[in-house]
Structure formats: structure tokens, C-alpha cells
Amino acid sequence: MVEEEERLAEEEEKQYEKRTVQDLTELKMRVNAPIELVRKVVKLAGFTNSMGRPRPIKLLLCLDDADIIKWYAGVGRRLLDCFCCCRNFKMVKTVVSYHLRFSCFLTLAEKHECTKRQAISYYTKDLKVANDDGVTEVHFPTEREIKMMGDKNLFDPKPVDGTLTMILVRLAVDDSSYPCLAHFCAKMDTVLYRIRLLQNRLNVDPLNEKKWVLGLSAIHESLNKKCLPLCSMHASDLLLGNITLQDIDCTQFVDVE
Structure with missing residues (x-):
């Protein structure tokens, strides 16, 4: 038994040395994603319950089905882009493929x-939804797409912070006199949307380390x-998540009662 453990430890050390030499040879900087912080922010944002299981986000029930799926897709894709260069990228993919996907199903079911x-049967596991023209679209990364994602080089991704704490609520106002x-x-x-910040409803305080993740804005x-x-x-x-509020002219907001 002891010999077997020593053999496994020796093999693991050799594999580590081999990966290290390979990374240095290819001039790659490899880091580990802070998976516990990822799980914490997913929990604080309402995707999972205290047991770490997916749960519905009731604040999204006022959105159209397509907007709900797009919102989840925006969060998921940004997480994947942000940590694609990490050695433990597989664990991040699990958070997106399981926790976020099934939270979306539960929200739609609610x-x-x-x-x-029934929600899975209707939208399929790929979360397909019809657009305004009746054409079926897929916005959320499919299970196959996530599974096939490999390690990528480090780049400058769009931050996931804003996506997690903001939703756009479509207003029932028939007025298209405003430019985009x-x-x-x-x-x-155009269509009028109202910005709703989820931190006001989720007991999230960006200035309190216990109620948010330090460093996440x-x-x-x-x-x-x-x-x-x-x-x-x-x-x-x-x-x-293809654009952020930095791509919007925030000086021209519309006053709507």
C-alpha cells in the first residue's frame, strides 16, 4: 500500500515537472482560477442556494424569455472568456454548464x-428560443461547445462584474421617437429599457467584503x-455582454414616469 502511494506520488511529480517544462518552453503563463471566489459570487448573485445547488432568480421573471436566456448567456460567456487561460478551466466550465444553465431552466420554469x-423539454438543453421573426436562436453556450473549449492564451476580456448586477427591463411604452x-x-x-441593479434586491453590498467578493466591482x-x-x-x-455601459451615451437617459 505504501509502495503504491509512493509510486503514484512519484508519477504525479513527474507529470508536474513535465507540464512545467512544457509551459516554460511554450512561454505560457498558467494560473489557477479562484474557483471558490467564482462559486461565492455565483451564490451571492442568486444562481445557487446555500447548498450550492442551482436556484431560480425571481428578479428576472419580468423579462422576456429571450432576454432571460441572453442575460444568463452574457454572464456565462464572460466567465468562460475571463478564465479560459487558467489551468483549472474545467472547473469554471462546470459552473457555467451546470449551475448557470440549470438556474436558467428553473427561472423559466418559475x-x-x-x-x-417541462422547461428543458420545451427549450431543449441548449436553451433554444425564437426571436421576433420566429427564427430559433441559441445564445447560451451549448454543452458540446463548452466541452470542446480548450485552454486559450491570456487576453483582455470584458469584466463580468456589471453583467452580474444589472438587468434591462423592457418598458411597455409605445414610443419610438428616441434614437439608440x-x-x-x-x-x-428603438425600445425603452429600464436599468435595474440587482444588488438592491439581493442584499449585496460591493463595499462589504462579507456581502460581495473583494476586488469585484x-x-x-x-x-x-x-x-x-x-x-x-x-x-x-x-x-x-458584447458591449457594456461604457459603449452607451449615459448623458442622454430618458425620463419616464
């Missing part, structure tokens, strides 16, 4: 008052409940 099984506030977009066919309180007109493309991009 909205339509059905079971999780995305930079360099002059489209007049949040959107400023002054933007809560602000209204902005966006065209369909930029509204989708903002939900999916």
Missing part, C-alpha cells in the same frame, strides 16, 4: 409555472432605474 423537466444611445448608432427604431447606484432607448441589436448585445 415564470411559466411549470416543472424543470449606443455610440455611433443613429437608429430610430458593481455598477454605481446612480444608474439604477435609469431609462435608455436601444435598438434591437444593441439591446441584445448589452444583455449578451
